[in-house]
Amino acid sequence: MRDTIQTLLAGDLPRCALCQIKSIGICANSGEEELSWLEDAKLYRRYCAGSMITFAGDRLDYVGSIMTGIASIGGTREDGRRQTYGVLMPGDFLGRPGRAISSFDIEAITDIELCGFKPAVFDNLLDKAPQLHARMLEMTLDELDAARAWMLMLGRKTAREKLCSLLVYLLDRQMRLDETQTTPLLRLPLTRERIGDFLALTLETVSRQFSALKRDGIIQDLERHAVSIPDPARLRQEAGTDPFHAR
Amino acid sequence: MRDTIQTLLAGDLPRCALCQIKSIGICANSGEEELSWLEDAKLYRRYCAGSMITFAGDRLDYVGSIMTGIASIGGTREDGRRQTYGVLMPGDFLGRPGRAISSFDIEAITDIELCGFKPAVFDNLLDKAPQLHARMLEMTLDELDAARAWMLMLGRKTAREKLCSLLVYLLDRQMRLDETQTTPLLRLPLTRERIGDFLALTLETVSRQFSALKRDGIIQDLERHAVSIPDPARLRQEAGTDPFHAR
DNA sequence: CGAGACGTTGAAGGTCTTCAAAAGCGGTGG
DNA sequence: CCACCGCTTTTGAAGACCTTCAACGTCTCG
Incomplete structure (x- = not known):
């Protein structure tokens, strides 16, 4: 069996300029200076299809964006009833800044490549990179809209x-x-x-x-x-x- | 019948230092300088119980926080089926920065007092006030968590x-x-x-x-x-x- | 008081779930 | 190669839960 997780370090990684998700990801608003900070700090990760990226309650040691593949984000109740909250696709962000513990189960549905950061590093970046911060807020607001639309669906369809x-x-x-x-x-x-x-x-x-x-x-x-x-x-x-x- | 909407201008308004929601609202992180900007720009509004604050699709001319009272945020489908997404209580924020059109119906359940801003003014404040911006992100992430917990409830209870x-x-x-x-x-x-x-x-x-x-x-x-x-x-x-x- | 909105309760019916069985698909090993 | 195993998918039948339709009761306010 292949390793389920594999981490790749900056230096060996392709330049952000070549990235498939640069126009839709967390970095979409950032100018050259901010991009260079991100470029220096980024780490890639790979997960195999079927592996759990986090369990609810786990300490998160990584936050980042999906480059390729699909993941699901959801929760489990103690009686086993499950609810999936959303599908994470290329460009989507995974993990919550400022919080060390995951509130959700995240599972790799297909093989996945992530581009991300250590949480402390990312929090620092957010503080000093206003375009990154603004993009983060924008994406979170979009997710909130999507979550509410989903609620209407769950309740009334x-x-x-x-x-x-x-x-x-x-x-x-x-x-x-x-x-x-x-x-x-x-x-x-x-x-x-x-x-x-x-x-x-x-x-x-x-x-x-x-x-x-x-x-x-x-x-x-x-x-x-x-x-x-x-x-x-x-x-x-x-x-x-x-x-x-x-x- | 009383007026359903009433707007009060800064100058006549109580100081932020006396505000009931200053520790839980959008301004909770802001230091003295940011607070003084907010203080100068703030407008109060009152709505009567039962009045609509916005309809989905309306242009928003005001964003802000609830100081007293309760509102509901929801959506309506064309066939009349409704879904409420949440209750807005003191401290909660109402309206989306960077977007002029409301996606939701918001209704005053009780009489309501709001403390807020004109949208363009608030967007400017967000740009120049990093603590305000960070608090906005934090509150939005909290709302997203709440929305997802609610989804689990709607689907599986x-x-x-x-x-x-x-x-x-x-x-x-x-x-x-x-x-x-x-x-x-x-x-x-x-x-x-x-x-x-x-x-x-x-x-x-x-x-x-x-x-x-x-x-x-x-x-x-x-x-x-x-x-x-x-x-x-x-x-x-x-x-x-x-x-x-x-x- | 009377009207209208809100709330309660009953009966019938529909949608989705639960339980159960069988078929399809993909991999492993004899 | 094919038999076998586990997992997924399909389909059926019975039943639970919630909705719909309807009637009646209660509260509030002019």
């Missing part, structure tokens, strides 16, 4: 609307990352159970709704980890009004 | 657990505001319908759960706008593990 909302969300984010894509193929790295954690449904209900959407022609070629969406507009309609918009 | 969770939350916040209080009396400014919006339940279910909690002795002296909680620990237990903690 039917199972079918929920699943369609998730598909719309994943499709939007996939399109944003790969703008050249025109085929209606949506990758689904999540299992039915994880989708259920996400939407507050059981895996059986998720499966049944997939079958129903297929029967109604809203999705096609349903496979385990992919599905094609012949008519995204139709899917959006099925998601109900105001599906939670991508950030 | 039964009606009884939901109602108990809300009562625990309101009790905690009431205790925090008035630390001298020892009686187990909880004020409930919300109607059954608003509680339902909050918990994603119908008003009938809320009412039935209140009756059930009374029958089981977990609450007593149930009235329209107040209830007594003889044993808060018991209530907390009924709320299920990990009720969403007050900020």
Whole structure:
């Protein structure tokens, strides 16, 4: 088995100028001076698909942004009931400045590459780099909006609307990352159970709704980890009004 | 009928040093210099119980903190289904810096006094006042945590657990505001319908759960706008593990 | 007092969950 | 290669929980 975690040090790392997420990440606002500080301090990390990046309650020894791959952020109750709060995709930030202990479980869904910092180093950077600080606030406010839109979904949508909302969300984010894509193929790295954690449904209900959407022609070629969406507009309609918009 | 909105200008206003929320509000971190800037720019506003402070989509002409009273923040779908995202209490901030349009409905539940600023003025203050900016980030991160805890509740709790969770939350916040209080009396400014919006339940279910909690002795002296909680620990237990903690 | 808003309670019904069984998929080892 | 195992997915049937619809009770304020 491969190592689940691997850390790479600055010096060996590619320059920020070549970074895929430089226009959407935490560093998007920073000018040359701030970027050079970040460049000097950055550490890369890799996690294998399926490994836990943090458990709720753990001490965090690293904060940073996803460069490639997908992670989920969620919580577990003592009786085992789980809720996923969101999907973390390239550009998203992971970890909370000014707090040493994670409040959430974060799991690598696919293999993941992170670009980040030791928490103390990052806190210092935030203090002396106003553009970084402003971007951090902006991203946090966006996340809060997304969390609230998600709440409306959890509370007030039917199972079918929920699943369609998730598909719309994943499709939007996939399109944003790969703008050249025109085929209606949506990758689904999540299992039915994880989708259920996400939407507050059981895996059986998720499966049944997939079958129903297929029967109604809203999705096609349903496979385990992919599905094609012949008519995204139709899917959006099925998601109900105001599906939670991508950030 | 009284005016629903009333604005008071700086100069006539009490000094920040006397403010009830100075240790928990947006200004809590600021030193003397920053405070004097805030003091010069602040405007008070009053809203009557029941009036809308903003509708989703409205242009915001004011951002600020609640000094007294309670407001709710929520969204409405086109079919009329509503979801409340949170209660805003003294110290909480209302409005989003850097964005002119409100994403949410905000309604005054009781009479409200706000201390705030014109949006452009506040954005300028954020730029030049690092302690204010840092406090803004901290409060936003806290709100994000609260929103996620709320999501777990919406998705994974039964009606009884939901109602108990809300009562625990309101009790905690009431205790925090008035630390001298020892009686187990909880004020409930919300109607059954608003509680339902909050918990994603119908008003009938809320009412039935209140009756059930009374029958089981977990609450007593149930009235329209107040209830007594003889044993808060018991209530907390009924709320299920990990009720969403007050900020 | 009377009107209107808010709250309670009952009965019927729908949606989602729970429990259960079987099929599909992917990897391992004989 | 194929049988076997574990894990995921699908599908069915029964039942729980919450909603919907409806009626009635209660409070408040002009």
